[in-house]
Amino acid sequence: MNIRDLEYLVALAEHKHFRRAADACKISQPTLSGQIRKLEEELNTVLLERTSRKVLFTQSGLLLVEQAREVLREVKTFKEMASLQGKEMSGPLHLGVIPTLGPYLLPYIVSTIREKFPKIELFLYEAKTPQLAEQLESGKLDCAILPIKPELECFITTPMFSEPLQLAAPKNHPLAKEKEVEMKSLHGEEILMLEDGHCLRDNTAGYCFTMGAKENKHFQATSLETLHNMVATGVGITLMPELAILGDRSQDVVYIPCKNPTPERDVVLIYRPGSPLRHRYERVAQAIAEAVKPVLAQAKAEREGKEC
Numbered sequence: 001m002n003i004r005d006l007e008y009l010v011a012l013a014e015h016k017h018f019r020r021a022a023d024a025c026k027i028s029q030p031t032l033s034g035q036i037r038k039l040e041e042e043l044n045t046v047l048l049e050r051t052s053r054k055v056l057f058t059q060s061g062l063l064l065v066e067q068a069r070e071v072l073r074e075v076k077t078f079k080e081m082a083s084l085q086g087k088e089m090s091g092p093l094h095l096g097v098i099p100t101l102g103p104y105l106l107p108y109i110v111s112t113i114r115e116k117f118p119k120i121e122l123f124l125y126e127a128k129t130p131q132l133a134e135q136l137e138s139g140k141l142d143c144a145i146l147p148i149k150p151e152l153e154c155f156i157t158t159p160m161f162s163e164p165l166q167l168a169a170p171k172n173h174p175l176a177k178e179k180e181v182e183m184k185s186l187h188g189e190e191i192l193m194l195e196d197g198h199c200l201r202d203n204t205a206g207y208c209f210t211m212g213a214k215e216n217k218h219f220q221a222t223s224l225e226t227l228h229n230m231v232a233t234g235v236g237i238t239l240m241p242e243l244a245i246l247g248d249r250s251q252d253v254v255y256i257p258c259k260n261p262t263p264e265r266d267v268v269l270i271y272r273p274g275s276p277l278r279h280r281y282e283r284v285a286q287a288i289a290e291a292v293k294p295v296l297a298q299a300k301a302e303r304e305g306k307e308c
């Protein structure tokens with residue numbers, strides 16, 4: 001038995017399909033099937049039920065999959081500890097980020113790490129929060145940047161910055177004439193929303209629905225770009241994060257600051273408890289935050305200057 005055998009077992013449990021698991025492991029399907037059979041023989045345990053076209057694990061198989069995940073996490077920690085020998089800010093960094101933040105934050109992430117930590121080899125992954133949390137827990141990711149949520153309490157959290165959310169409305173919408181919008185003004189309004197799984201959907205719902213707004217049931221967006229385009233066509237209004245607004249030259253969408261309360265999302269970097277590379281993650285988070293905070297502060301100052 002070796003580490004690769006455990007990786008094959010976990011991949012098969014995650015994908016529940018021999019070909020997809022083999023592709024993920026970058027081996028052929030017959031090789032994967034043969035290694036799983038060898039593992040069963042070595043353990044003298046039946047891991048899979050082979051009477052079905054689906055991949056079904058036996059109870060023993062499920063228990064061993066969980067143990068394999070734990071072993072792989074420990075192996076990753078071992079490798080991280082070894083990489084710390086005089087090289088805290090060098091080596092690979094697998095960083096995840098959510099889709100409603102990634103396209104707008106990645107320029108700051110890449111430029112900051114290139115400038116501040118040139119010996120870090122950066123690998124970037126974009127996925128929704130549940131997928132990032134799962135990949136972080138399994139050891140596929142080192143850390144992730146996303147808005148803070150209660151279900152992420154099992155990870156260590158490093159605060160980065162608070163990002164305001166502004167109301168995005170078509171230029172002919174009654175609220176588009178306002179310099180500021182009281183959140184209670186959204187009572188009875190139809191709000192365009194992202195699909196399930198996006199953190200921003202939860203943020204928007206928390207602020208808008210408590211004020212008596214309701215969701216537009218005819219459409220759910222898969223991205224902020226789609227959401228923006230739907231607002232531009234006059235279908236409805238929504239909340240958009242500040243970083244996504246910067247540089248938008250659209251003539252069809254108006255962005256209005258909100259108050260009472262001011263909607264925002266607190267962006268953090270999370271990583272596994274006990275990671276020996278925690279100082280690396282903390283320094284990366286601080287450096288990225290130092291690059292972003294002045295940009296948000298300038299946007300706020302320009303906005304307040306226009307209001308005067």
